[in-house]
Amino acid sequence: MKILTETWVIFIRQMRQLVRNPVWVFFGLTQPILYLALFGPLLKNISGGGLGGSASYKIFVPGLLLQLAIFGAGFAGFGIIQELREGVVDRQRVTPASRLALIMGRTMSNVVTIGVQAILLTLVAIPFGLRPNWGGAFVSIAVICVLSLGMAAASYTMGLILKDEDSFAPFVQGVTLPLLLLSGVLLPMTLAPTWLRRVSQVNPLSYVVDTVRALFRGDIASATVAKGSLVTVGVAILLAWWATRRFQRNSA
Amino acid sequence: MTKSNLAIESRQLARSFKTKTGPVDAVKGVDFDVSDGEIVGLLGPNGAGKTTTLRMLTTLLTPSRGTATVAGADLITQSREVRRRIGYVAQIGAVPAPGTRLGEELVTQARLQGMNKAAATDRLKQLLPTLDLAGFEGRTLAEMSGGQRRRFDVALGLMHGPKLVFLDEPTTGLDPQSRANLWEHIRSLRDKNGVTIVLTTHYLDEADALADRLLVMDDGQIVADDTPEALKARVSGDVITVSVDGDLTLASKVAGEALDLRTNVVDGNKLVLTVERGDTAVPPLLRALDSAGLGLKSVQVHRPTLDDVFLTLTGRSLREDEDD
Numbered sequence: 082m083k084i085l086t087e088t089w090v091i092f093i094r095q096m097r098q099l100v101r102n103p104v105w106v107f108f109g110l111t112q113p114i115l116y117l118a119l120f121g122p123l124l125k126n127i128s129g130g131g132l133g134g135s136a137s138y139k140i141f142v143p144g145l146l147l148q149l150a151i152f153g154a155g156f157a158g159f160g161i162i163q164e165l166r167e168g169v170v171d172r173q174r175v176t177p178a179s180r181l182a183l184i185m186g187r188t189m190s191n192v193v194t195i196g197v198q199a200i201l202l203t204l205v206a207i208p209f210g211l212r213p214n215w216g217g218a219f220v221s222i223a224v225i226c227v228l229s230l231g232m233a234a235a236s237y238t239m240g241l242i243l244k245d246e247d248s249f250a251p252f253v254q255g256v257t258l259p260l261l262l263l264s265g266v267l268l269p270m271t272l273a274p275t276w277l278r279r280v281s282q283v284n285p286l287s288y289v290v291d292t293v294r295a296l297f298r299g300d301i302a303s304a305t306v307a308k309g310s311l312v313t314v315g316v317a318i319l320l321a322w323w324a325t326r327r328f329q330r331n332s333a
Numbered sequence: 334m335t336k337s338n339l340a341i342e343s344r345q346l347a348r349s350f351k352t353k354t355g356p357v358d359a360v361k362g363v364d365f366d367v368s369d370g371e372i373v374g375l376l377g378p379n380g381a382g383k384t385t386t387l388r389m390l391t392t393l394l395t396p397s398r399g400t401a402t403v404a405g406a407d408l409i410t411q412s413r414e415v416r417r418r419i420g421y422v423a424q425i426g427a428v429p430a431p432g433t434r435l436g437e438e439l440v441t442q443a444r445l446q447g448m449n450k451a452a453a454t455d456r457l458k459q460l461l462p463t464l465d466l467a468g469f470e471g472r473t474l475a476e477m478s479g480g481q482r483r484r485f486d487v488a489l490g491l492m493h494g495p496k497l498v499f500l501d502e503p504t505t506g507l508d509p510q511s512r513a514n515l516w517e518h519i520r521s522l523r524d525k526n527g528v529t530i531v532l533t534t535h536y537l538d539e540a541d542a543l544a545d546r547l548l549v550m551d552d553g554q555i556v557a558d559d560t561p562e563a564l565k566a567r568v569s570g571d572v573i574t575v576s577v578d579g580d581l582t583l584a585s586k587v588a589g590e591a592l593d594l595r596t597n598v599v600d601g602n603k604l605v606l607t608v609e610r611g612d613t614a615v616p617p618l619l620r621a622l623d624s625a626g627l628g629l630k631s632v633q634v635h636r637p638t639l640d641d642v643f644l645t646l647t648g649r650s651l652r653e654d655e656d657d
Binding site: 083086087090091093094097098099100101102163164166167168169171172173174175176177178 | 391392393413414416417419421423424426427428429430431432433437438441442444445446447486489490
């Protein structure tokens with residue numbers, strides 16, 4: 082129970098800081114909408130790979146949700162570098178609080194943020210022409226949150242390892258960009274040449290993207306969803322496990 | 334002294350770091366005790382190993398070797414218990430993020446120390462006036478002065494009422510008035526609440542003003558462990574500082590032949606000598622330098638300071654190492 086209180090204390094601290102930063106609130110919420118408004122319309126006129134007309138949004142919005150999760154959670158560690166400089170990390174580490182709580186409280190603040198952004202994005206897509214299976218969309222957001230949990234935890238630990246923004250930013254960019262491109266986030270991999278499709282098959286994110294798209298279509302009880310959900314949970318557990326172990330070792 | 338009166342017992346505590354140029358022994362196995370109610374200063378230049386020692390004793394850094402008992406708990410096997418019992422005030426950090434408010438941060442800190450919300454809030458009300466921060470609960474940290482923020486840092490380490498508090502460079506970067514004010518607060522912690530204090534500093538005046546006992550560190554080792562008075566008495570007699578137009582090494586040799594010297598150190602562009610009586614030593618020194626063809630630029634005679642102590646202990650001045 083104690084660990085839950087400690088996680089909550091950290092979570093509330095992080096959320097307060099986030100909500101008090103008006104620049105972040107504004108851009109954090111409008112960015113996904115910009116994608117919808119300024120990039121979405123282009124897809125309506127493309128055909129092939131399931132694209133074309135309003136159906137495009139069932140392909141495009143899942144991709145945006147995933148992009149949101151990967152960039153949002155991937156760059157989570159940025160904040161801890163500043164906290165390291167402020168001395169916040171050290172002063173929390175000299176308390177008897179569980180190390181797991183210190184990292185999970187932070188991670189949960191990112192999960193909640195990304196969850197809210199994902200809901201908002203989905204809702205805003207409706208006037209553009211999105212008609213998803215609502216049950217599927219709901220499960221999708223849960224999938225996005227699970228993935229964010231693992232990725233944000235790993236990002237915090239990477240932040241603590243690299244210790245400065247100048248190496249952290251290129252690292253995250255360097256890891257997330259190929260992962261994103263190779264998962265068919267922007268356009269479905271069904272449009273890809275064979276070699277590219279093969280490469281994308283070793284990328285765990287491809288399965289997450291496929292799952293979210295299947296869920297939006299309403300293929301909830303499909304093999305794609307089952308496989309993708311397993312991959313998501315597996316990746317999240319693996320990343321979170323590595324992150325907390327590393328975090329604990331760095332602050333034994 | 335019985336064992337129960339010891340706040341800290343450090344035995345061969347050591348830490349090395351891996352760097353690109355090979356392993357560096359930051360702290361090379363230090364032995365020392367701190368008694369309950371003492372104010373002990375770790376004095377030394379940057380890179381001497383003070384902060385590394387402090388970070389090991391506060392569980393922030395795992396020692397490579399050695400053992401220690403801190404506030405009655407074993408540093409290695411009971412690190413969580415150590416954390417419960419100690420307070421830690423870190424080196425001055427970067428300006429806090431805009432949304433950080435004093436009261437909330439202190440309550441957060443207390444809750445991570447295991448206090449419930451009500452107890453933490455009560456403690457906040459009680460603690461703030463003692464640090465001249467009454468009414469600051471809602472203030473944003475980024476808008477506070479350096480001195481106020483430093484007192485907030487001290488408050489962070491005191492929320493759970495620890496009996497042993499570590500302060501890392503408590504007054505670095507503060508103006509003289511804020512420094513004197515913070516010294517008052519640190520002293521009253523011990524005088525009024527019996528808190529044992531360990532602080533690191535590279536300021537001699539701070540060490541002199543605050544500490545009952547000094548551990549002088551250089552190159553990862555403790556080179557002296559004594560009261561400021563006793564340390565100054567080690568450099569008994571007077572200190573003569575000479576600067577000449579010419580070779581200092583030659584000047585040093587000439588001085589050594591002309592006078593009965595206790596110490597004789599070339600420190601940068603000065604020659605620092607210790608003699609029994611400065612007033613009678615100056616005339617023969619001047620004559621000797623003159624006949625060796627070394628033009629005298631300046632000469633000073635003064636009572637020894639901790640800086641002279643450091644110089645005689647390590648052969649290096651404390652001040653010139655500050656920008657390392």
